[in-house]
Amino acid sequence: MNTRSDAQRSRTVLVDAVGNLLDEGRIGFSIPELAGAAGVGVATAYRHFPTPQDAMQAFHRRAIEQLLEALAAIDRTTDPVERFHRFCRTWVTQARQWGPAVRHIRSHLGFIERLAAGDPSITAMHDILADVLDALVREGKTTLDDRTYAVLLWITIFDERVVYDLSVHQHWSAERVTDQLTRAAAGALGIRV
Secondary structure, three states: OOHHHHHHHHHHHHHHHHHHHHHOOOOOOOHHHHHHHHOOOHHHHHHHOOOHHHHHHHHHHHHHHHHHHHHHOOOOOOOHHHHHHHHHHHHHHHHHHHHHHHOOOOOOOOHHHHHHOOOHHHHHHHHHHHHHHHHHHHOOOOOOOOHHHHHHHHHHHOOHHHHHHHHHHOOOOHHHHHHHHHHHHHHHHOOOO
């Protein structure tokens, strides 16, 4: 049996278990509790994640990577307004999957602060969203004085806590959440459709 693939499988089930624990509101879990939830040995869990914070960061990083992969799969040659709409729809779909868990482990640092520090996931998020906004500017669909501010607005409107609240506590469908947040983002960004 391949040790590397076993280690990867163990890591995946541990990160999945983090999501399940967080979904249940169990943010104070221990590594032995995580191991039990994942069905792996405690020593295995500690090899991957020395602390619960390390495990939660891995879950958060994976959620962002999944979002970035989904957004990157959207065709760049699509009309910029349609691409903006597809990004918004994809974002809500993704956030409904991992948002209930991620909302418990948000960073205390601001988006721009993390961008300036060179956080790789934040930089990637900024760049992929800025690319859409730049295309909208080139097509005359909006004017933006400050791309980073515009990205910050977009991210703020589509925050997973907002998607969670509207989906779970307002009982809105994915379509309604997408429609309302897309309209809010388009209005805040001055996008003419």
